[in-house]
Amino acid sequence: MIDENLARLRAYRNNIHRYQRLLATQASDLERAFIAKRLEEEQAEAEALVKATFPFSLPALGQSADAAA
Secondary structure: OHHHHHHHHHHHHHHHHHHHHHHOOOOOHHHHHHHHHHHHHHHHHHHHHHHHHOOOOOOOOOOOHHHHO
């Protein structure tokens, strides 16, 4: 299961990078809007998958456990 989720995360990451590169090119307003929408969708899906796959968080260095929660 974790291997499948990691493969999906790689695919999302690759898609996100592709859309970011496409936004840096010359594109029409319609194309740019479509790419931006797809980028937001991919980022949201990747974030949801990360939260589902790794449901814990660690406090940053220098933070107390109470401040991280």
